[in-house]
Amino acid sequence: MTHVLDPGTLAAGTRPGPGPGTAFDDVTRSDAALRAFLHGLPGVDQVGAEQRAATLGTRSIKTTAKAWAIDTAISMVDLTTLEGADTPGRVRSLAAKARRPDPADPTAPAVAAVCVYGDLAGVAREALAGTGIRVAAVATAFPSGRASREVKLADVRDAVGNGADEIDMVIDRGAFLSGRYLEVFEEIVAVKEACGGAHLKVILETGELVTYDNARRASWLAMLAGADFVKTSTGKISPAATLPVCLVMLEAVRDFRAATGRQVGVKPAGGIRTTKDAVKHLVLVNETVGADWLSPDWFRLGASSLLNDLLLQRQKLRTGHYSGPDHVSVD
Amino acid sequence: MTDRLAVRKTSKLYLGGAFPRSESGRTYAVTDARGAFLANAAWASRKDARDAVVAARGAFAKWSGATAYNRGQVLYRVAEVMEGRQAQFCEEVAAGEGLSAGRARAVVDAAVDRWVWYAGWTDKLASVLGSANPVAGPFFDFSTPEPTGVVAVLAPQRSSLLGLVSVLAPVLAGGNTAVVVTSRDRPLPAVTLGEVLATSDVPGGVVNLLTGDAGEIGPWLAEHDDVDAIDLTGAPPAQAMELERLAAGSIKRVLRPPAEEPDWSADPGLSRMTPFLETKTVWHPIGL
DSSP states (O other), X not given: OXXXXXXXXXXXXXXXXXXXXXXXXXXXXXHHHHXXXXXXXXXXXXXXXXXXXXXXXXXOOOHHHHHHHHHHHHHXXXXXXXXXXXXXXXXXXXHHHHHXXXXXXXXXXXXXXXXXXXXXXXHHHXXXXXXXXXXXXXXXXXXXXXXXXXXXXXXXXXXXXXXXXXXXXXXXXXXXXXXXXXXXHHHHHHHHHHHTTSEEEEEOOHHHHOSHHHHHHHHHHHHHTTOSEEEOOOSSSSSOSOHHHHHHHHHHHHXXXXXXXXXXXXXXXXXXXXXXXXXXXXXXXXXXXXXXXXXXXTBOEEXXXXXXXXXXXXXXXXXXXXXXXXXXXXX | OOOOOOOOOOOOOBBTTBOOOOTTOOEEEEEOTTSOEEXXXXXXXXXXXXXXXXXXXXXXXXXXHSOHHHHHHHHHHHHHHHHHTHHHHHHHHHHHHTOOXXXXXXXXXXXXXXXXXXXXXXXXXXXXXXXXXXXXXXXEEEEEEEEOSEEEEEOOSSOTTHHHHHHHHHHHHTTOEEEEEOOSSOOHHHHHHHHHHHTTTOXXXXXXXXXXXXXXXXXXXXXXXXXXXEEOTTSOGGGHHHXXXXXXXXXXXXXXXXXXXXXXXXXXXXXXXXXXXXXXXXEXXXXX
């Protein structure tokens, strides 16, 4: 895919990334300019994207490559619990699992992060102290995003204050779908500011954006506004993370880096339940954006039940016989 | 138009309530007792066995949680539906086992009766095998039989229908779910039995029928951590000891194979149900 902005047009010496002084200042100056830019992005070939994702999904990953893929996938998991019934005890048990996913096998890597609601970020922070595992908190009136700007920003400050290293925000899909792009942009900028030092993941909720074109536009919008990660879904809407939508977002971060020099991470979340799904995503990353993104710093898998399936497959590879759900912890 | 194109059936596996081909894509030729070609059957692989165990585990809660009375009704329904397919079963048993039409008919009738027999047992097991235990304390103490879980069954190699029903029905009667590896050389009655099970109220996944080689799939099932018991009746005799050793790794219940295939028409008794039942004893405090 080519992009309307040639990286060559970047003025020499300009600082890459969004904000004052970048090549994209013009684009985000007004609603009309932003709309013109986003609608000027090349359209996604829907059949082509689905075909490409399906073809990559048929790759056969076996033996040592499979072992590597499983360990890599485990280290990329954002172990998530986002239920109304979450308790501090549940978050602590999840944190214990994040540190040592397979208690019987210390060689299993720890996961990347634990993802909780903002009010429980403090509990997670305490339980994960000194481990290097990050605490991610959802904020901005997750999952619907239906609240005023003040409430959303207060939600973010509260989560950061509770010790969250990463904030997962949702965009205002209503504003996006009705074409008020600048409003969405400004909101992301404001949230990014409220995050302070915390990483910002922007949830596009692609299931509600309906088209791949919208997913591409929303990815660019989030990246222009300063997102550190773009994330597919909240996990509360079906369809959530699908391979084609992940492909579209990966292409967007690839093109964004080519245009600005800034690398943005991708996090598919929701609906990834089996090792096979996770490996398909890793293949997609490697074939679309390359090995630069094959690390927990740049690619995450938002999931809860996926981890157990990864562990079962890991045990199968290690012992040579099939394992069972009695051999992993109950979430 | 008199010359009609033959509509041949593709024999498939019965797995999780559906009829898939083998994941491996393999098939093998099935011949009758005199060596003439009968059909191509799916040749199940270890991954089919793995999928079958997942299906059986998923179905276990519902089947074991059903009332014993309801399980009896469902097993009786299997007999009813089988009765309607009598002619097809007779033909397949006669061809596969080399029996006369009359002998095949007797075998099929016995197989239908065997379902009825075990259907009657479902709600009587607790009375016969359970007990109220006299204990020296203020407790009402009683024991009841509970299903073991997912049972892998290596079905008899010679008796392709009566033998199969005789090993499968007792596993189901107790409330277990089953992964069955059928007779390798005579799988066709099992394929038809799968179609009977699919249309007779047995929930999908409770019975999974894999046509193929017990010698190939047996070790994977014996070692599988999520299989709770294994019936080695149809295991290759030279391999039985090794399978038992593999099963010990996950502390499975093992039903050892008989020295040679028994006469399946004999009264079965309880001997094939009790190995796949666990005894649960409850101590209930009474008035202080």
